[in-house]
Amino acid sequence: MNRARLLSIIFGILVSFGLCHAHEALKVSTSPWSPYAMKKEAGQFEGLSVDVVDAIFKRLNLSYEMSLYPANRLNLLIGKEFIDINFADSPAWYSSKDKEKFLFSDAYAQVNEYVYFRKDKYLEIEKPGQLASHRVGITDGYYYEAFNKVFATGEVSKHAASSNEILLRLLINDRVDAAFFDDKLFEYLLVKEQVDSSWFRRGKLLSEAPLCLKLHKKHGALVKKINQALNGMKDDGTLASIIKKYTHPGKP
Numbered sequence: 001m002n003r004a005r006l007l008s009i010i011f012g013i014l015v016s017f018g019l020c021h022a023h024e025a026l027k028v029s030t031s032p033w034s035p036y037a038m039k040k041e042a043g044q045f046e047g048l049s050v051d052v053v054d055a056i057f058k059r060l061n062l063s064y065e066m067s068l069y070p071a072n073r074l075n076l077l078i079g080k081e082f083i084d085i086n087f088a089d090s091p092a093w094y095s096s097k098d099k100e101k102f103l104f105s106d107a108y109a110q111v112n113e114y115v116y117f118r119k120d121k122y123l124e125i126e127k128p129g130q131l132a133s134h135r136v137g138i139t140d141g142y143y144y145e146a147f148n149k150v151f152a153t154g155e156v157s158k159h160a161a162s163s164n165e166i167l168l169r170l171l172i173n174d175r176v177d178a179a180f181f182d183d184k185l186f187e188y189l190l191v192k193e194q195v196d197s198s199w200f201r202r203g204k205l206l207s208e209a210p211l212c213l214k215l216h217k218k219h220g221a222l223v224k225k226i227n228q229a230l231n232g233m234k235d236d237g238t239l240a241s242i243i244k245k246y247t248h249p250g251k252p
Helices: 003-022 048-060 071-079 145-153 164-172 183-192 217-235 238-247
Strands: 026-030 064-068 085-089 102-104 109-118 135-139 157-161 178-182 200-216
Touching: 026 048, 026 071, 048 064, 048 085, 048 109, 048 200, 048 217, 048 238, 102 217, 109 164, 109 183, 135 164, 157 164, 164 178, 164 183, 178 183, 183 200, 183 238, 200 217, 217 238
Parallel strands: 026 064, 026 085, 135 157, 135 178
Antiparallel strands: 085 200, 102 200, 109 178, 109 200
């Protein structure tokens, strides 16, 4: 075999490897979180963020492998770079130092947490102490820094529900005076549980955060492509349709 033929074969192998590597499925994951990332009994994934990721990757003609992990496990796998993308995360949930370790896409949704009341039990509040002697429901595992002190001292009675659905029922049945939900989750639950939204009134804004895809810094070029895809999805209504699917299905 002459030298030119050998170099041609080597070059072909390298090109083939490069193309294969370039099209290797990206590992995308987040934690189970209604209505953003959920797993059906049959094993399929669904949710607002799941649909957004699928639409982005179809536009970019890229393949991906999806998984859901509890938060601690997820962070460990991302830290070891076994996962490329957390597809439902926010820079607002990180310190400045930790935020600098990653890249974040443009936001595809906004996560706003509010105090919700039954309409006949509404209270106008601005400070946590104004809920003193009242029963406040949260979903177990959620943390609200502004209320940490009044919960710890017992000034405000905290009731931790084991699921979002149970928390909604506690509010409906007057077992708690107020409950904390993010707005898209609350709207999703009303549809899922077939509950009339007119029974409730939304109160104080607790927190707001842009919902983004979080990537390792080595994926700088990919972030730019993702943002281009998101801009297209905003312009043609795809993003609005996905959000509506989980918050106001059936409405024009």
